[in-house]
Amino acid sequence: MMYDYYILEEGENLDSVCNLLHLDKKTIMDLNNVTNENDIRSGRQIKVPINDANYYNTYTIERGDTLYGIARKYNINPELLASMNGLNMEDYIYPNQEILIPKNNYSYYITKDGDSLDNVATMFKTNVPNLLKDNKTIYLTEGQILVHQK
Numbered sequence: 001m002m003y004d005y006y007i008l009e010e011g012e013n014l015d016s017v018c019n020l021l022h023l024d025k026k027t028i029m030d031l032n033n034v035t036n037e038n039d040i041r042s043g044r045q046i047k048v049p050i051n052d053a054n055y056y057n058t059y060t061i062e063r064g065d066t067l068y069g070i071a072r073k074y075n076i077n078p079e080l081l082a083s084m085n086g087l088n089m090e091d092y093i094y095p096n097q098e099i100l101i102p103k104n105n106y107s108y109y110i111t112k113d114g115d116s117l118d119n120v121a122t123m124f125k126t127n128v129p130n131l132l133k134d135n136k137t138i139y140l141t142e143g144q145i146l147v148h149q150k
Contacts, residue, residue, distance in 0.1 A: 003031065003047045003048060003049050003086060003145070004047070004048055004049075004136070004137050004139075004144065004145075005045050005046065005047060005048070005137070005139045005141055005144055006021070006045070006046055006047075006048045006137075007043070007044070007045045007046075007139070008040065008041060008042045008043060008044050008045075008046070009042060010042045010043075011042060012041075012042055013037075013040065013041060013042075014028065014029070014037045014040040015037075017040070017046070017048075021048055023048060023049065025037065027049060028040070028046060028047075028048060031046075031047045031048070031049065031086060032046050032047055045139075045141065047086075055100075055102070055103060055106055055147050056084070056100040056101055056102055056103055057100070057101045057103060058098050058099070058100060058101065059074075059098070059099055059100075059101045060096060060097070060098050061093050061094060061095055061096065061097040061098070061099065062095060063095045065093060065095075066093070067081055067082055067087065067089060067091075067093060068089075070099070070101075074101050074102075076101070076102055079110075080102065080108055080110065081099070081101070081102075083110050083143070083145060084099075084100050084102060084108070084145060085099045085100055087099075105149060105150050106147045106148065106149055106150060107124055107147065107148045107150055108145060108146070108147055109123060109124065109145070109146045109147075109148075110143060110144070110145055110146075111140055111141065111142060111143065111144045111145075111146060112142055113142045115140050116140065117131060117132075117138065117140070120140075120146060124146075124148040126148055130148070131146070131148060134146075134147050134148050134149055135147060
């Protein structure tokens with residue numbers, strides 16, 4: 001699942017964030033490896049899924065599939081495929097599991113510590129306003145997936 005980050009403002013909690021972003025509480029707790037919802041409180045940065053179908057297609061895992069094999073089939077970077085889906089390369093994938101496949105008309109970048117809007121825009125060969133238009137929220141925290149329409 002492709003994800004973004006959200007920082008809880010003063011007075012927000014898991015319920016208010018779920019209502020605001022129209023997300024399921026269990027999904028957010030699982031994505032952030034949290035078992036007690038009270039651990040998600042103001043000031044905390046959490047991962048939240050992005051449900052914008054413009055950025056990706058879905059693929060249903062079949063028996064015998066591997067992340068490497070799927071990446072090769074769609075001519076995409078296997079690390080990008082794993083990151084977009086909240087997986088590590090060694091994670092088990094199972095039949096009937098749905099994963100996201102990046103669309104061909106977008107470029108994707110996983111942010112690193114120290115990235116700036118200017119650096120990422122230059123890497124995408126675009127400008128900051130276009131980068132902001134293509135991405136709803138940019139925190140530039142390590143591991144955020146940014147997109148740019150080619």
